[in-house]
Structures are given as C-alpha cells and as structure tokens.
Amino acid sequence: EPEVTQTPSHQVTQMGQEVILRCVPISNHLYFYWYRQILGQKVEFLVSFYNNEISEKSEIFDDQFSVERPDGSNFTLKIRSTKLEDSAMYFCASSDLGRNYGYTFGSGTRLTVV
Amino acid sequence: AQSVSQHNHHVILSEAASLELGCNYSYGGTVNLFWYVQYPGQHLQLLLKYFSGDPLVKGIKGFEAEFIKSKFSFNLRKPSVQWSDTAEYFCAVNAVGGSYIPTFGRGTSLIVHP
Numbered sequence: 001e002p003e004v005t006q007t008p009s010h011q012v013t014q015m016g017q018e019v020i021l022r023c024v025p026i027s028n029h030l031y032f033y034w035y036r037q038i039l040g041q042k043v044e045f046l047v048s049f050y051n052n053e054i055s056e057k058s059e060i061f062d063d064q065f066s067v068e069r070p071d072g073s074n075f076t077l078k079i080r081s082t083k084l085e086d087s088a089m090y091f092c093a094s095s096d097l098g099r100n101y102g103y104t105f106g107s108g109t110r111l112t113v114v
Numbered sequence: 115a116q117s118v119s120q121h122n123h124h125v126i127l128s129e130a131a132s133l134e135l136g137c138n139y140s141y142g143g144t145v146n147l148f149w150y151v152q153y154p155g156q157h158l159q160l161l162l163k164y165f166s167g168d169p170l171v172k173g174i175k176g177f178e179a180e181f182i183k184s185k186f187s188f189n190l191r192k193p194s195v196q197w198s199d200t201a202e203y204f205c206a207v208n209a210v211g212g213s214y215i216p217t218f219g220r221g222t223s224l225i226v227h228p
Contacts, residue, residue: 004157033215043158043204043218056215091158103216105150107157 002026006092006106013082021077021109023092031095032075036088082113116141116207120219127195128227135190135222137205144210147188152202197228
C-alpha cells in the first residue's frame with residue numbers, strides 16, 4: 001500500500017534554530033498538508049498545498065512557517081526560528097483529486113525544542 | 115467553522131467487551147465524517163468514512179460507525195475489542211462546500227486489557 005514518508009522521525013533542536021521537516025507524499029496525490037499534534041492535545045491543521053501554492057492555512061501557520069515543494073517528490077515544512085511551544089508531532093498528509101476523501105498520513109516527525 | 119467533540123478521553127476495556135466511542139460535531143451544513151486510528155508509535159490511519167447514503171458505515175478491523183444527523187453524531191462501535199485495538203482514536207469532520215480541511219477531535223485513548 002502506498003505510504004507517505006516523513007523524515008526524520010525525531011528531531012531535537014535548540015530554541016531559535018531553523019528546522020526543516022521533510023515529507024514524500026504518495027506519488028499520484030495532488031493535495032498536501034501539514035498537521036501537528038502537541039502532546040495530549042488535538043491534531044491541528046497547519047497548511048494545505050495544491051498546484052505549487054498554499055491553498056489554505058490556519059492561524060498557527062504564521063510567518064515563522066513556510067512550505068515548499070522543491071522537486072517532484074518532496075514536500076517540506078520549515079520553521080525559521082523555533083520556539084519551545086513548537087514542540088509537537090508534525091504529520092504530513094496527502095490526498096488525491098477527491099480532496100474530501102480521507103487523507104493518507106505519514107508516521108510523523110517528533111520535534112523537540114529545547 | 116466546524117468543531118468536533120469526543121467526550122471520552124480515556125477508555126479502558128477488557129478483551130471481548132463492546133466498544134462505543136462518542137463523536138459529536140457542530141456544523142449546520144453537509145459534512146463528511148471520518149474516524150482515524152493511531153496505534154502506538156505509528157501514523158494516523160483511516161478506519162472509516164461517511165460521505166452520503168447508508169448512515170451505518172463499516173470500516174476495517176470490524177469497526178463501524180453510525181451517522182445520526184439529528185444528533186450531529188458519528189459514534190464508533192465495535193462489538194468485541196481485542197488487545198490489538200489499543201490505540202488513540204480520532205474523529206474528524208470536514209464541511210462539504212466549505213473548507214474541505216478536516217477538523218479533528220481531541221482523540222480518545224483506548225486501552226484493552228488481555
């Protein structure tokens with residue numbers, strides 16, 4: 001079964017540092033997403049990406065965040081200057097043409113900001 | 115905007131017990147509904163989804179959910195749980211014709227004792 005792949009699985013970074021979380025969506029999917037889950041809290045939507053641009057973003061997705069699809073396969077989330085409260089599990093997801101269908105999620109990257 | 119409530123945050127059952135996890139949403143229009151499962155250390159996986167038609171939806175691993183429109187509910191059920199069902203369960207809803215971005219509930223942690 002096709003998978004969404006995320007790397008690294010765990011990243012520890014110092015406050016103020018930049019981090020890049022990487023995702024390889026399913027190859028024929030067209031819609032890409034980032035979600036995050038702070039420990040013990042709900043899964044929160046960050047941003048959606050379609051046709052090489054952001055199609056929707058939440059209030060969480062401020063100027064510290066950016067996304068990019070640098071090539072035909074990778075989809076990255078960059079946090080420019082990490083804060084302690086950015087510590088969370090970050091999930092990438094992708095979906096095909098039917099964007100009201102269930103998404104396929106990656107296994108997540110656990111980001112710990114110290 | 116839509117919202118999702120999962121009333122049971124922690125559920126502990128013995129094997130062979132029946133399971134029902136509550137999910138209520140608030141949105142005045144047409145919705146798509148999802149249940150996701152997150153096994154320990156793994157990514158979110160789609161259990162089942164409802165778009166239209168028969169309000170009783172059957173998913174993988176013996177799970178089912180019933181959409182009751184008048185109650186804005188989409189409860190997840192399984193007649194006989196197994197130890198391997200130990201996981202976090204998330205209900206999600208997206209608005210048809212509005213933002214298709216799913217909104218997740220806080221999740222319910224299910225522990226099944228052998």
